[in-house]
Amino acid sequence: MPKVGMEEIRKQQVIEATERCIIEKGFSNMSVKDIAMEANVSTGIIYHYFKNKEDVLLQVIKRSFAKSHERVMETVEPLETFEEKLHKHIENINSVPKDNPDFYAVLLNYLGQAKNNPEINMVIAKFFKNLRKYIETYSQNGVTSGKVNPDKIKHLPALVIGLGMGIGIQWIIDQDAFDIDDIEKAFINIINVYINK
Structure with missing residues (x-):
């Protein structure tokens, strides 16, 4: 079970990493794997907090x-x-x-x-x-x-x-x-x- 407040920290981490990926690679040239690598989290973490790639976007x-x-x-x-x-x-x-x-x-x-x-x-x-x-x-x-x-x-x-x-x-x-x-x-x-x- 995640620590209290960890959900918001993780979500913010993923959102910021996604923004960096968009700026560096462009909207259509990035994957959830790219986001995970940029955020230094697993793809499972992303899918735990967001429904899908579109939700993160x-x-x-x-x-x-x-x-x-x-x-x-x-x-x-x-x-x-x-x-x-x-x-x-x-x-x-x-x-x-x-x-x-x-x-x-x-x-x-x-x-x-x-x-x-x-x-x-x-x-x-x-x-x-x-x-x-x-x-x-x-x-x-x-x-x-x-x-x-x-x-x-x-x-x-x-x-x-x-x-x-x-x-x-x-x-x-x-x-x-x-x-x-x-x-x-x-x-x-x-x-x-x-x-x-």
Whole structure:
């Protein structure tokens, strides 16, 4: 019988090893055996704590999204005004490629699987839905204060996410293409022009 708390430690160990395997080998080029070797556990341990390989893979993407959400809650939520929240959120999105490039490596692997895997599709769709809803929620403060055109709120969340992730993916693929820090100002300016009354 495992010691109290050992289950969570083992699960975390396997999830972290799986993420490393995805980054190093790619989603479709890794096996449970690879994960076990990376985690320094037996394949039996993996099957003891997870239903199958797909279950482990789902936990990796959920963990990645949870870490992203925690960062937003720590840095954006405490701010008071719409402008502060929006600019800090854009700063966070823009910093992911530099501060957490593995996020994009993992996300790109999962996006490639989403069309053919309903569970992965559902997890990714939920992540984007929650992110859009959060942006929409704090944007209502901008409408209430008269600083944002109410007609612009409908598409603002998708535009912020699309522009931010598009910039991040481009920079991860080709870091010589542009200065990621410099482009943040242009990102904010584009969004400010869009929402301006």
